[in-house]
Amino acid sequence: MDLQVQKLTAKGRATRQRIIEGAAAEIRARGVALTTLEDIMARTQTSKSQLFHYFPDGKDQLLLAVAAFESQTVLDDQQPHLGALTSWAAWQRWRDAVVDRYRRQGQNCPIAVLMSEIGRTTPGAQAVTAELMAKWHSAIATGIRSLQEQGKISTADDADRAAAALLAGIQGGVGIMLATGDLSYLEAALDEGIAALRSS
Amino acid sequence: MDLQVQKLTAKGRATRQRIIEGAAAEIRARGVALTTLEDIMARTQTSKSQLFHYFPDGKDQLLLAVAAFESQTVLDDQQPHLGALTSWAAWQRWRDAVVDRYRRQGQNCPIAVLMSEIGRTTPGAQAVTAELMAKWHSAIATGIRSLQEQGKISTADDADRAAAALLAGIQGGVGIMLATGDLSYLEAALDEGIAALRSS
DNA sequence: TATTGTTTGGACTCATGAGTCCATATACTG
DNA sequence: CAGTATATGGACTCATGAGTCCAAACAATA
Numbered sequence: 001m002d003l004q005v006q007k008l009t010a011k012g013r014a015t016r017q018r019i020i021e022g023a024a025a026e027i028r029a030r031g032v033a034l035t036t037l038e039d040i041m042a043r044t045q046t047s048k049s050q051l052f053h054y055f056p057d058g059k060d061q062l063l064l065a066v067a068a069f070e071s072q073t074v075l076d077d078q079q080p081h082l083g084a085l086t087s088w089a090a091w092q093r094w095r096d097a098v099v100d101r102y103r104r105q106g107q108n109c110p111i112a113v114l115m116s117e118i119g120r121t122t123p124g125a126q127a128v129t130a131e132l133m134a135k136w137h138s139a140i141a142t143g144i145r146s147l148q149e150q151g152k153i154s155t156a157d158d159a160d161r162a163a164a165a166l167l168a169g170i171q172g173g174v175g176i177m178l179a180t181g182d183l184s185y186l187e188a189a190l191d192e193g194i195a196a197l198r199s200s
Numbered sequence: 201m202d203l204q205v206q207k208l209t210a211k212g213r214a215t216r217q218r219i220i221e222g223a224a225a226e227i228r229a230r231g232v233a234l235t236t237l238e239d240i241m242a243r244t245q246t247s248k249s250q251l252f253h254y255f256p257d258g259k260d261q262l263l264l265a266v267a268a269f270e271s272q273t274v275l276d277d278q279q280p281h282l283g284a285l286t287s288w289a290a291w292q293r294w295r296d297a298v299v300d301r302y303r304r305q306g307q308n309c310p311i312a313v314l315m316s317e318i319g320r321t322t323p324g325a326q327a328v329t330a331e332l333m334a335k336w337h338s339a340i341a342t343g344i345r346s347l348q349e350q351g352k353i354s355t356a357d358d359a360d361r362a363a364a365a366l367l368a369g370i371q372g373g374v375g376i377m378l379a380t381g382d383l384s385y386l387e388a389a390l391d392e393g394i395a396a397l398r399s400s
Numbered sequence: 401t402a403t404t405g406t407t408t409g410g411a412c413t414c415a416t417g418a419g420t421c422c423a424t425a426t427a428c429t430g
Numbered sequence: 431c432a433g434t435a436t437a438t439g440g441a442c443t444c445a446t447g448a449g450t451c452c453a454a455a456c457a458a459t460a
Contacts, residue, residue: 009427009436031320033233036417047439048419054437058419107320116316119379120231120307130380165392168385169365171372179319180330185368192365196396209406209457236447247409248449258449 016054018044024066028108032117060122067118067125070110071132077101085143088198095190102174103183112178115171137163144197154200166193216254218244224266228308232317260322267318267325270310271332277301285343288398295390302374303383312378315371337363344397354400366393
């Protein structure tokens with residue numbers, strides 16, 4: 001990706017990372033539209049030359065790095081649950097982790113930043129988002145297949161399709177929460193989605 | 201809302217409406233972030249003084265008007281199907297109408313504009329979004345109850361909860377399509393959601 | 401037709417924020 | 431320790447876009 005990464009000192013790498021994480025936090029707090037390079041400089045205690053030193057292509061490049069970072073955060077935050085959906089209890093723990101996360105974080109949410117703010121700006125960011133969806137979908141589908149192998153879900157069900165529906169429900173639930181403050185859509189989507197699996 | 205609306209001539213009202221619809225189109229095409237007042241002026245053949253004449257509070261006020269307009273569009277576009285979900289065939293027609301709409305429109309989508317671009321900017325726009333969700337949810341829930349009364353769905357199901365889950369799936373499906381270009385999530389959400397109702 | 405209010409044109413101001421540039425400081429390498 | 435590369439500070443330019451203002455055109459009404 002970045003050929004010049006080799007040139008970075010340990011200190012340089014630390015600064016670069018500090019910028020990414022600070023930018024991510026700022027964007028989560030105030031949105032992409034309101035976040036300026038000056039805000040990021042203030043939060044991360046850096047100067048303008050540092051920003052352009054580590055991200056020569058400017059804001060777009062930084063945003064892309066933030067997108068990649070947030071994308072990883074989204075998946076990490078669901079672990080270890082998402083990686084081991086091997087029993088109904090595990091599914092319930094995962095469900096609770098997701099809901100809890102958004103109950104606590106409220107507006108301050110990396111998915112939203114990614115999906116609705118950075119995600120559509122550039123083709124690069126779009127690719128990051130698409131990859132996140134693919135991984136997430138895959139993890140859920142693997143969980144469904146695991147239960148199918150245990151005979152807890154009918155093998156007549158299409159695991160990929162069910163996973164897609166569930167993931168769409170999560171995305172929409174989070175989106176609605178952000179737009180209206182109402183968490184019940186997310187809960188309904190998860191509960192009804194899991195219930196549908198269960199009754200098959 | 202606007203006390204001064206009374207002062208508007210027929211011509212004035214037409215101009216105001218032209219501005220709103222032109223702004224909506226521009227925003228759908230290029231996104232809120234990239235849409236400037238000059239773009240809107242060019243598209244609607246208006247001058248800056250007209251913009252500020254009809255929207256004295258400036259861009260925010262115009263955006264709010266666009267939000268209200270798009271909100272109405274979203275519901276209108278689903279009619280007559282959404283208003284008469286009284287048989288499984290009607291549900292299927294509605295499903296097809298929604299999918300078709302987004303297959304054709306692609307990125308050019310009022311919901312996305314509303315939910316992820318204008319929706320979170322100001323409290324006023326947030327209220328518009330919340331109201332849209334409430335109406336939409338209510339229409340779906342009414343459809344579910346209609347089938348329950350006909351004995352086609354078990355009355356044990358919570359219509360509101362099922363409607364919330366389905367609506368979340370639609371929102372998420374649209375969001376994913378916008379971010380990745382993949383329509384299959386939306387289809388999966390609708391199909392699985394309706395199938396879940398059907399099998400109860 | 402005179403008068404008043406509405407509508408429109410477009411130049412102007414002003415703030416902001418991205419990106420450039422050069423100087424300096426600090427860290428590696430032989 | 432010299433020399434070179436990396437890291438940092440901060441002033442500067444420049445484009446852009448929101449919002450202001452004044453004057454002119456047009457419409458309604460008496």
